[in-house]
Amino acid sequence: MRTQLSSTRQLSRIRNLGILAHVDAGKTTLTERFLFLTGATHKRGEVHDGTTVTDFDPQERDRGITIFAAAVSCDWDGHRINLIDTPGHVDFSDEVERSLRVLDGAVAVFDAVAGVEPQSETVWRQADRHGVPRIAFVNKLDRAGADLDTAVASIRDRLHAVPLVVQLPIGREDAFTGVVDLLRMRALVWDDEADAACVEGPVPEELRDEAARRRRLLEETVAELHPAALEEFCARGELGARTLAGALRDLTCGGEAVVVLCGSAYRNRGVEPLLDAVVAYLPSPSDVPSVRGTLDGAVEERAADPAAPFAGLVFKVHSTATGRLTFLRVYAGTLRKGDTVLDATAGRTERVGRILRVQADRNTETDRASAGDIVAVVGPKAARTGATLCAPGAPLLFEPPVSAAPVVSVAVEARRGLDTDRLASALARLAEEDPSLVVRTDPETGQTVLSGQGELHLEVAAEKIRRAGLDVTVGRPQVAYRETVLRGVSGFVHRHVKQDGGAGQFAHVVLDVEPLDGPDGTFAFASTVTGGRVPQEYVRAVEAGCRDALAEGPLGGHPVTGLRVTLTDGATHSKDSSELAFRTAARFALRDALRAAVMTLLEPVAEVTVTAPDAAVGPVLGDLAARRGRVSGSTAHSGTTVVTATVPLAELFGYATRLRTRTQGRATFTTRPAGYTPKP
Structure with missing residues (x-):
């Protein structure tokens, strides 16, 4: 019992989190401040100087953006924080996807001027899919035009989240000096000295009424969402700091609300309270549900217990000059140096030669890694991203991260x-x-x-x-490109007969082909055959054959999407029919049916968001129109206009250079995938 309590206490002091945001919202700067304040580094790295720890790749430093997810670790208030700094550019969303697969929580960073930006929505939806709890940090409050309330409103309106603001800024824009902590009703102030510590004091006189109003609003919102808080609020008319903090943690871990903090990472303001919030509100490995995997087709749960059989998921593979690093999240059990593990995905065993605690491009060797740890191992030669490594005597297979199709x-x-x-x-x-x-x-x-x-x-x-x-x-x-059906065909008959001595092949199928609507409508198959004219095992073979035929369409050999195929009739032969015969028949039948149907070509489109000075909006709109773009909206804000349009991806090649030329380098743009539309 004592060992179990010790393991639980150890797990409760681990936080595995990611930093998520739109490009240039300040993720990497915030990560550098985390490392500096926790003592993991002795000098603050700066993106513009190319001295950051996590953006260590030469291309990242040359371009000034995060390209590859980087793992680092630090300690704060007796807790171990394993942190992954993720890319913010839409082209590297898969790096975010793989990172979220192994994280327990996240800090979503928002620009105090721009609020929720396009890639902010993308990474937020990714975190929703993985059920990753988040807290929000509104960054860059020292910028001209920064406004906490406007940024929070965009979180509420665009992300459909319930923001719980726990801080009030002291000063605006250049005069931003600190925050009021609404839980403890205290002021936290930083001066302009580079390494100055936070100074705690009373709430400024001019902000006391506003702080009291916001504290009351916070209590009322929490009481509406949390039963225990509601009970205390009704009994006392207010919430104590301990009850409020506990309710905030419960609501965060349950995904019902998002705690919002604010500051300026570049000027070292608001970072310490954010670290406190990471420890206080985000879940530990012992707080999240047991991980699920499959064993011989049956679902099995494995708890985050160092004494359980070992199981971990590979979320990144990186080749270095000194060898191959396999990044691993340990979900259960303990991995020791020299252990032999089973790659359950490939069905082969591998030996772990070294275990490394990673600090971006630097590492420290350790003898073991237990449940909740994120480490890199040296030794496995064939483990791919998404592979499950587990104890050979207790195999388990995790669902791997899904990669988006290339465009x-x-x-x-x-x-x-x-x-x-x-x-x-x-x-x-x-x-x-x-x-x-x-x-x-x-x-x-x-x-x-x-x-x-x-x-x-x-x-x-x-x-x-x-x-x-x-x-x-x-x-x-x-x-x-993709191909799809505009007008289908009904009752398309195909007979597959092959006799070349020995056992022959016979299959007779009748197919209906029609368009399939809906955002996720790629392919649907159904069978309406009655009377056993086509046995069930042959029906499955027909579906497999139809899927084979989707690889190349009749217009240009592009993959086919957005269609429904129904098997309406068929016939078999007592000796010559087989699954292979019906699969072959279905492949040829659907291929010929698509030739008979009315098809159209689909091209990928992207949602483009251009931020330009008001004087340059005309050239921007003209250029978007020339690229077959359809403008969906524009918003004016502080001398700039944000234009949103849907543009074919083929027309966006070289757009960055063209936009700089037309606006004298004063405009910026971002893109994100927006599906497929018919190509004229």
Whole structure:
């Protein structure tokens, strides 16, 4: 019992969290302040100086953005914080997806001027899908035009969250000096000295009424959401600080509300209270439900217990000059140096040679890693991203993170023929590290094609190959088109008969093909055959054959999406019918049916958000129209206008340069995928 209590206490002092935000909201700066204030580093890194710990890759420092998710650890108030700084650019959303798969909580960072931005919504929805509790940090309150209430309103309106604001800013814009803590009704002030500590004092006289009003509003909102808080509020007419803090933690962990704090990470204001909030409100590994996996087809739960059989999920693979690092979240049990583990995904055993506690591009060796830890291991040679590593005597298979389908492709080839094999190895290594990159050979041209999530994604991949010493040429980007059905066909008959001596093949199928509506309508299959004319095992083979036929459409060999296929009739032969025969018949039947149907080509589109000075809005709108863009809205704010439009992805290549030229470098833009639309 004492050992169990000790393990629970140890787990309760771990926080696994990510930093999520739109690009340039201040994620990396905030991470650097975390590391400095906790003593993990002795000097604050700055993005503009290229001295940050987490943006250690040369491309990240050159471009000034986070590209690869980086793991770091620090200690605060007796708690171990394992932190992952995630990218904010839409092209690297898969890095965020894989990170969220192994995190217990997150800090969502918002710009106090811009509020919720397009990629803010994307990462928020990703966290919703994974059920990751969040607290919010409204950053850059020292900027001109910064307003906490406006940013909080955007969180409420655009993210449909319930924000619980626990701080009140002291001063506005350049005069922002600190915050009022509404739980303890105290002022926290920082001066302009670089390493100045927070100074605690009474609430300023001019803010006392406003602080009291906001404290009352906070209590009322919490009481509406939390039964125990409601009981105390009704009995006493107010909430004590302990009850309020406990209710905030419960609401955060349950995903019912979001605690909101504020500050300026660059000027070191509001970071210590945020660290306190991470410890106070975000869950530990012992607070989240037991992880679920499958064992021989049955679902099994495994608790976060260091004494349980070992199980962990690989969320990142990184090749370095000194070897291959496999990043791992340990969900259950204890992993020791020298252990042999089972890669349940590949069905092979691997030996763990070293266990490393990672600090971005630096690491410290350790002898063991227990439930709740995020570490890197050296030794596994074939474990891929999404693989489950577990104890050989207690196998378990976790569901791997899902990678988004690529939307942009380029042809890549080595300038020198002698480097062709080296290029193939480099591309294979890239695809292993980043599953959202897909490498294939074009069957018509014989070219090697690299596909990814966007133009920047492919630029970074190509540059990584060049920095490895390979001289490569990259073709013009090509988008990934799709084909769909506009008007289907009914009663399409196909008979598959093959007799070549020995057992023959016979299958007779009748298909209806029609469009499938809905945002998730990719393919649906149904059978209305009655009387056992087509046995159930053959019906499954027909569905498999139809899925085979979706790989290449009749218009240009693009994948087919958005259709419903119904098997309405069929016939079998007592000896020659088989699952293979019906699968083959269905593949040819659907292929021919699509040729008979009315088809259309779909092209990927992106939602583009352009922020430009009012004087440059005309050229921006004209350029968007020339790119077949459809403007969906515009908002004016403090001398700038934010224009939102839907633009075909094929028209966005080179848009960054064009926008800078038309606006003298004063406009910025962001994009995010917005699905597919018919191509004119």
